[in-house]
Amino acid sequence: MSGEDILGQLERQLKPYRDSVETFDRIPAHGRSRQEILSLLDALRRLEEPRWRQGYASGAVYHGGEEHAEFLAEAYALHAHDNPLHPDLWPSSTKFEAEVVAMTARMLSGDEVGRHRRGAKVVGAVSTGGTESILLAMLAYRDWGRARGIAQPEVVAPVTAHAAFRKAAHYFGLRLVDVPVDENFKADIAGVKAAMTDATVALVGSAPSFPHGAIDPIPEMASLAKERGIGCHVDACLGGFLLPWAERLGYPVPTFDFRLPGVTSISVDSHKYGYAAKGTSVVLYRSEELFHHQCYAATDWPGGLYASSTLLGSRPGGLIAAAWASLLATGEEGYMAAARDILQAADHIKAGVRAIPDLKVLGDPLFVVAIGSDNLDVYRVMDHMTARGWSLNGLHRPAAFHIAVTRRHAEPGVADRFLADLAACVEAVRQSPPSDEGMAPLYGLAAVAPGDLVQGLLEAYIDVLYEV
Numbered sequence: 001m002s003g004e005d006i007l008g009q010l011e012r013q014l015k016p017y018r019d020s021v022e023t024f025d026r027i028p029a030h031g032r033s034r035q036e037i038l039s040l041l042d043a044l045r046r047l048e049e050p051r052w053r054q055g056y057a058s059g060a061v062y063h064g065g066e067e068h069a070e071f072l073a074e075a076y077a078l079h080a081h082d083n084p085l086h087p088d089l090w091p092s093s094t095k096f097e098a099e100v101v102a103m104t105a106r107m108l109s110g111d112e113v114g115r116h117r118r119g120a121k122v123v124g125a126v127s128t129g130g131t132e133s134i135l136l137a138m139l140a141y142r143d144w145g146r147a148r149g150i151a152q153p154e155v156v157a158p159v160t161a162h163a164a165f166r167k168a169a170h171y172f173g174l175r176l177v178d179v180p181v182d183e184n185f186k187a188d189i190a191g192v193k194a195a196m197t198d199a200t201v202a203l204v205g206s207a208p209s210f211p212h213g214a215i216d217p218i219p220e221m222a223s224l225a226k227e228r229g230i231g232c233h234v235d236a237c238l239g240g241f242l243l244p245w246a247e248r249l250g251y252p253v254p255t256f257d258f259r260l261p262g263v264t265s266i267s268v269d270s271h272k273y274g275y276a277a278k279g280t281s282v283v284l285y286r287s288e289e290l291f292h293h294q295c296y297a298a299t300d301w302p303g304g305l306y307a308s309s310t311l312l313g314s315r316p317g318g319l320i321a322a323a324w325a326s327l328l329a330t331g332e333e334g335y336m337a338a339a340r341d342i343l344q345a346a347d348h349i350k351a352g353v354r355a356i357p358d359l360k361v362l363g364d365p366l367f368v369v370a371i372g373s374d375n376l377d378v379y380r381v382m383d384h385m386t387a388r389g390w391s392l393n394g395l396h397r398p399a400a401f402h403i404a405v406t407r408r409h410a411e412p413g414v415a416d417r418f419l420a421d422l423a424a425c426v427e428a429v430r431q432s433p434p435s436d437e438g439m440a441p442l443y444g445l446a447a448v449a450p451g452d453l454v455q456g457l458l459e460a461y462i463d464v465l466y467e468v
């Protein structure tokens with residue numbers, strides 16, 4: 001199958017949705033009625049929403065309860081115009097942001113109540129998502145290194161660390177040193193040690209990793225970093241709002257947060273298991289010195305004295321207000337109850353997958369279940385699941401796909417439906433010949449084609465998304 005065929009397939013998938021309402025490629029001469037526009041928006045929502053609401057998506061929508069979603073929309077609407085760039089106009093934005101940071105820091109500092117052991121406060125900011133939090137932390141380490149005379153700062157991370165670390169290295173001219181993972185998909189600590197040089201500014205570990213839900217050996221990594229006097233960033237984008245409660249529920253969660261003296265920064269997404277609306281994450285630092293390296297101030301700009309704490313200038317204060325509202329409405333009890341439900345659903349899914357002949361769970365994850373096989377083409381299994389409505393995440397090196405278990409999967413019957421569909425899809429792969437449609441041909445191509453060819457294909461894929 002050629003790249004053209006793969007792109008054609010993507011176009012065919014998007015077209016019915018896009019064409020289901022009128023197309024606009026210029027601003028209408030006369031404004032349409034609000035009612036008409038709302039009905040267009042609603043028509044598209046109705047096409048898309050049932051899929052995730054019924055639990056067919058991996059991750060993606062982490063709460064999805066109707067009342068909670070309406071509440072977040074109301075909180076957003078009340079503060080839709082707010083912009084923390086103008087604290088004189090919206091002092092409330094500064095309150096919401098500082099309190100989201102404080103509540104999150106406290107959650108990740110154990111009994112230290114938002115203060116680490118030496119008494120200095122954990123500091124940080126609200127960003128627009130996990131990727132921005134990671135970009136900011138990597139920028140901070142780069143400049144921290146440069147301030148110490150390291151011309152080409154290096155960051156050591158397991159290959160499984162999120163793609164955002166690669167993006168940060170690409171954007172900021174950092175050298176990202178990949179380290180292998182062990183048989184349970186956790187960073188190989190001997191590899192981490194071997195990769196450290198005088199130019200290393202930080203080690204990165206995930207809690208847990210996106211691909212396999214593995215929690216890296218953060219205590220060991222944090223000690224190594226502390227010994228060398230460098231940073232240790234924990235990417236808890238996925239797990240930061242779930243693992244603290246999993247630990248209290250008695251699940252085996254290694255310490256991964258500011259209780260470890262060597263952990264110097266954490267990224268943690270309120271828009272995932274914090275159940276906030278899409279568009280917020282928190283980046284936290286043990287020291288103000290590090291935090292200041294992510295901030296920017298212009299002192300000689302004719303536009304005035306300018307200071308900003310994250311990558312953006314103007315920022316969506318409404319989303320920060322909605323994140324604040326989500327934390328307050330959910331409460332510790334709510335997070336604990338959600339974690340209990342999610343972890344039970346994940347346990348059920350893991351046991352069910354292990355019982356299906358020819359499938360295996362990769363590693364020993366808590367709530368992100370990566371599924372592989374020694375003798376079946378798992379991408380074909382995933383394609384059959386897609387045909388039944390599931391939206392799962394393809395992984396490679398090794399071939400697998402995963403489901404990040406959310407509250408949607410803890411709804412009655414959803415996990416059982418997933419397992420029944422999975423068993424049926426495995427059977428279908430055994431019985432039917434390979435098809436040209438789906439992700440299997442794309443991953444097949446990615447496995448053998450040169451990197452720059454796949455890169456070109458992914459760029460063309462982005463272009464397709466922007467076609468009107």
Ligand SMILES: Cc1ncc(COP(=O)(O)O)c(C=O)c1O
Binds near residue numbers: 131162
């Ligand atoms: C471990 C981890 N880190 C970072 C990210 C990036 O988050 P975002 O998509 O919000 O930018 C994700 C997203 O799934 C993740 O799972």
